[in-house]
Amino acid sequence: MMFIRKPKATACRLAVAAFVSLFAGLVHAASFTFTAIPDQDESRLTERFGKVAGYLSEQLGVEVTYIPVKSYPAAVTAFRNNQVQLAWFGGLSGVQARKLVPGSEAIAQGAEDTAFKSYVIAHVSTGLSASGGFPEGIAGKSFTFGSKGSTSGRLMPEYYIRSHFNKSPEQIFSRVGFSGDHSRTIALVQAGTYEVGVVNYSVWDDELKQGLVDPAKVRVLWTTPEYPDYQWSIRGDVDATYGQGFKAKVRKALLEMSAPELLQAFPRSAFVPASNSDYAPIESTAVSIGLMDAP
Amino acid sequence: MNSPAVLFQMEGTSLAYQGREVLRDIRLRVSPGEKVALLGASGAGKSTLLRQLRLQQATQVAWCPQQPGLVPMLSVYHNIYMGRLDVIPWWKNLANLVYPNPVARTAIAAIASQLGIGDQLFTSADRLSGGQQSRVSLGRALYQRRPVFMGDEPVSALDERQADQLLGLMMQQHETAVVALHDVALAMRHCTRIVGLEHGRIQLDCPVSETSEQALLAFYPQ
Amino acid sequence: MNLPPLYPFLRSGFRVQRSAQGMLRTCLLFVVLALLCLPWADISVTTRDPWLELSRLGWGLLTPDFGRPGELILALANTLAFALQGVALGVVGGFLLALGYRFALIRRFSAFIRAIHELFWALLFIQLMGLSPLAGVLAIAIPYAGTFAKIYGELFEEVDPSAWQALPSGTGYLSGFFYTLLPQALRPMMIYTSYRLECGIRSSAVLGFIGLPTIGFFLETALKQGLYSEAAALFYALVLVIVTMRWWLQRRLVLFYLIAALVWLPPKVSLDTALVVRFFTEDIVPSPLRSIQGWSDVLPALERFWPWLNQLWQQQMWAGLTHTMILALLALVCTSVITLLWFPLISPLFGGRWRQAGGHVFLVWMRSAPEYLLAFVGLLLWGPSMLPAIVALALHNGAIIAHLVGRYSEGIRLREDAATGINRHFYEVLPRIFRPFMAFTLYRFEIIMRETAMLGILGIPTLGFYIDSAFSEFRFDRALLLLLLTAMLNMLVDGMARSLRQRLHLSSQPESL
Structure with a gap:
């Protein structure tokens, strides 16, 4: 039970702790706090990441709290306001956060995140199928992204689609929606509500495995080239607050995290080192499609 | 009683208003052709008795309650038309709200001019004086075209001359009538039978010819 | 005999004096405008x-999962705490503003603060003070203060003035106010305030959608993940709290509830001054103007500013404006139809006690269901x-509205x-x-206009x-400009509605927002 600091803690207690900390502890920034929005299954976050908090606390020797947040922008805002010092961001939200908090840096990424990708999926009624190349036929269909601030559900697919057609999505598709979430994207395309959508590959693979995707109704048309995605970012001022070398200790703890029940929360197989420069392509992409102003 | 020899009948009935017994041991029969005036001080139970009588022949009665219950936003025409809502198909009623039915309009215009409100046919009821509102209420009763007229002080908001004239009209247009009145002279002039209520009982029930204005004034203690 | 007049709107001659004429014309105008909008309204049915x-959704509604009561109770407690504190603060603020409602400046100020949806206030405050309790409380309190100011102010205006005029000359405004205006307006103020608390609970729940720990936080996650049984449990809990309000909201308990809310969720905040300064001096300044250091920078910055503004106008503001107007207008007309169909459900004029009770529950359901879910x-x-x-x-x-009309009936x-x-x-x-x-x-x-904001999932580019x-791109300069535009639009609509109401002699019914 080394991962859980209070072995008797029930899910309910963890939830209480999380909320009390969100509003009492965090306001005073008493303990080292992190947040994470996984790319899938956002339910029971406090239960799952409570274990991660326990692990980090053991390793770092300070009290560590997890707070749940609702969206990428909320995570970035909490990071910016120093309500969290460490965050598991998507590629784009990490870039946005580090831009807003000078001195912060990316310290680790998921092993899978060095070469992340998105799928373009379509309802069978479109008659489109995978042909190896870019699916030209998606033009004129109704189309949905995931969340507005998502790297795999918005930024990178939009970039590839824009560069292929040399037009904006609004000009290419009959309608452009934002489902808000990868699972929603799959559900909506499967229902034929939107004809085409883009989705994070790992969410798709996972839902396919669980039998939530009906291959008779929705299928993958195309896989985007690979790009870097999720990463741990940490504020630059943690060494000053928590002692010299704290940042290095955090990085070490993350990279050494090996228990499957911890990694399952993200879900990643392991964490590997990362740096700000790994995400330069993401930033330039965001600038090129107008999601960020040029630095 | 298979023939309509008796329209309304009460044999020792007690009646309550808002949970309080106001009339005891009422024995009353009204036959077709009779014109009955109910007399009594306010609170004597006239309205309660009328309400109960109406329910006995609800489909035969053209009803004119004490509060006219007009719909303020609707015109005189529509308020009169409402007398026949139940016998006309609902879709015709709805269409009539948007565009008046020509047949109904002719009939109602005739009734309205008889009542002296022909000029206000398309005036909203809330713009009418109290007297005019009573006339609309009478108009609705007329338009119902039913054999029995039942009114609860139907002409009390009108001046003496108009009350006389309009009550005469109502009596002439209906075969049978039961009307609560407080004007003894009007009752004597237009009705064939007088029923006097006092202390929760029927104290007097006789043809007009057997009583006098003087005797009837006893129902209205000074 | 005259020909039947083309009735009721097309002809007004011939002694036609209809009280409803003006209202019918206004209705017709709205319907015609809505019909004119239809060609641009982008309505199509495409589902497979x-x-x-x-x-899955229906099954979830039938099998609510109350498996985690701890989370549910916490979320409900937070929802109520935010609502109580926010509405209470809004009452205080609104009351103070209402004292000066005679002044046009204060009226405009009130209109401005209520013209911005509580979600956007919350997004602004979260930027300034992080996810702190005070951010949530203020997000409710500020727009509600604007609304209370208007309703209280109008109630004061409508009080019978004879008591005021009978005061000895030389009586001060405040004395006069507390001895004549307030006592006469107090009852409708109380009725309205308690109705507003129900709205406050819904607003508080919706704030969960952007991260405050109210019931909406869990509801949004459950909906997004397709966990409909969990979503149903949360939704039913919210409906239950609102349906039972008439029993638990006792006047003598209000103070107790308020203290409990303050103890449960102390409205703390820790402001990072550097961030606040940066927010006002940099973040919300239009990006082309940020580089201004001295007078020599002003002209070149302005030269960059106009294209920036122009682009924003063409790409977002204009599209947002038209889509918002069209959507709001069509929604308004359909809302009216729904109202007329549904108010009989709770009206005693149509059906007995059980029918009314059933109708009451149904209407609470419908008005508590987040628009997001319905959409x-x-x-x-x-x-x-x-x-x-x-x-x-x-x-x-x-x-x-069906609820309000039903109650009126x-x-x-x-x-x-x-x-x-x-x-x-x-x-x-x-x-x-x-x-x-x-x-x-x-x-x-005005409210429908604000709510059009919630429907991004549909791919409708409203303001x-x-x-x-x-906000999600952290471009607060754009957000602020768009918010100002939205506020202006709402104030315009509010002003139009006010003058229409006055022209049609629709007295302001306080239970109406």
């Missing part, structure tokens, strides 16, 4: 197999277009021989409720959609 997802069901059924948005807004707002006394059924609806009741119905609906127009985008 919604039934799998819908059956999502519509999206599955009819595909992405303006249609699900219109339906969602119409169902939600129609349920609210309780005061109507009909003749014993009044018609029944559909004849009763159209002849006896509709004309009598038409004036309050119009007043309520015009009040609601709210772009504001949300600007």
